[in-house]
Amino acid sequence: MNKIIEINVSESYKVYLGYENYKEILNYIDDKKKIFIITDENLKKLHLKEFTKILDDERINYSNFILKPGEDSKSLKSVERIMNSMAEQKMSRSDIVIAFGGGVVGDIAGFCASIYQRGIEYIQIPTTLLAAVDSSVGGKTAVNLESGKNLVGSFKQPLSVICNLDTFKTLSKEEFNNGVYECIKYGIIFDRDYFDIFLQEDFDVNSNRLMEVVESAITFKSKVVIEDEFDFGKRRLLNLGHTFGHGIEQASAYKIKHGFAVGLGMEIVSKISYSLNGISKEELDEILSVMKKYRNIKLPTISPQDILSYALVDKKIYGGVINMIIPKSIGECEIIEVELDKLKELYYLGTNNS
Ligand SMILES: NC(=O)c1ccc[n+]([C@@H]2O[C@H](COP(=O)([O-])OP(=O)(O)OC[C@H]3O[C@@H](n4cnc5c(N)ncnc54)[C@H](O)[C@@H]3O)[C@@H](O)[C@H]2O)c1
Incomplete structure (x- = not known):
């Protein structure tokens, strides 16, 4: 076992x-x-x-x-x-x-x-x-x-x-769901079937798929870590949702936990992708629906200016451009380079439409 x-x-x-x-x-x-x-x-x-x-x-x-x-x-x-x-x-x-x-x-x-x-x-x-x-x-x-x-x-x-x-078993529902967002992240990056577990089930600590879900997540992560241990290439895919997610986490003074913040960040980049003719409307709706399903918390109001100012102090910035991870479809993402002065525009693109 x-x-x-x-x-x-x-x-x-x-x-x-x-x-x-x-x-x-x-x-x-x-x-x-x-x-x-x-x-x-x-x-x-x-x-x-x-x-x-x-x-x-x-x-x-x-x-x-x-x-x-x-x-x-x-x-x-x-x-x-x-x-x-x-x-x-x-x-x-x-x-x-x-x-x-x-x-x-x-x-x-x-x-x-x-x-x-x-x-x-x-x-x-x-x-x-x-x-x-x-x-x-x-x-x-x-x-x-x-x-x-x-x-x-x-x-x-x-x-x-x-x-x-x-x-x-002793984690609160909020703490458990905080981790569920990281699992959903692997689904959006690597595997449509894995994503479907969270879309189709009400996944919780008592799920008989808990072991399988954790094992697959570790296997997804280990594959990219083995390929790119020091984060110069494929490992960056794991940063899906992180540019705005880290901004949200910090601008909320960590009231919004890491997983939830990454979830919000994934929502924003999925909407950006849809606006740029990337992800389909059906898949965008599936992502938004799964994100909403596990968000059993009340979100504090945070100013976009704060989110953006933290997003701009990001380790993923190289030579004036930021590497942003964008879903092409559920199970496939790509890394795009975004000039820093375009970040604000993209943030509004990802938060004003649905
Ligand atoms: N190094 C990496 O690759 C990496 C990846 C993702 C996230 N992180 C970091 O991980 C941190 C978030 O981790 P986290 O969500 O585990 O938060 P955490 O470590 O703050 O734990 C969350 C809360 O749960 C409590 N807790 C822990 N285990 C418990 C248990 N079994 N039962 C009841 N309560 C328990 C803790 O005391 C804490 O209050 C962030 O700082 C984030 O940046 C690092």
Whole structure:
């Protein structure tokens, strides 16, 4: 029943996917290694004990660093606090960091592991759907600056990923659906049949397709990461919805979560595509309908100027042009270059029509 997915990048690693699988950690650690677990307050209350019991049983030496939940923790201030604590615990380069949490914990833990003593190993234990299907695989690590999201970071592949689907049971519907948008993203980029799961079903944590959905998502992601580990080509497709999505996320002061913001960004680029004679009206309507279906939140009002000003501080800008991902049809996207002074025009094209 449990699965192993191999990610064959420069340093290949395994993703363990299934239930009651925390014990897979013992493939990587022993009582000679020190373990530094980075997690957040919610995970400490809900799931950490079940994991640390395995370490206790094997008499493994570990310490915990508990972050406040939420995007504000993904900062250079937290990085400094974490690394001071790692130094106090006398963590050495042969020891291991564990990211036990959602994408926030995973991104900051990976970043700290990539720079502490010029790099030590880390293992991702994603506990949100979003982290399982996206952030825990692929080796992108980052923290935010006040001026923009994910502006400081590194590439550092994990030693392994252990995804225990049981943990999703305690996610709120909002947090679960936040991850569903990342899955829908893979459908729009790569696979019409995968998209149809979300269109046709009311996909939720109790779906008997949960394992299959997560496994396919990891496989979609791993294929492009294997082809383009450092994000110079095909991997950019994964940024579908991100130009405006990151703008929306930041302009809302992170009240709109990453997945929902990317969902809104995907809506905008789909409308742009339709206006430019790309995607058909039928497929646009299907995308808009699936986006609406999982949006069980009230959206705050945000000014387009704010969204655009954040969208312009984007890592995807090269030589005055931005690479934007546009759906051609459901299951196929292309990367187009947009001059920065055209971004505003496109944003209005993607928000004023339907
Ligand atoms: N590195 C990448 O490739 C990549 C890709 C996509 C997103 N990201 C990043 O991921 C972050 C978003 O990740 P996220 O959506 O997982 O957010 P998150 O890490 O903030 O987690 C969301 C909330 O859920 C709580 N939580 C986590 N697991 C839980 C569980 N099992 N039960 C109950 N509550 C739980 C957390 O405490 C938090 O309050 C963003 O910072 C985004 O930039 C990174």
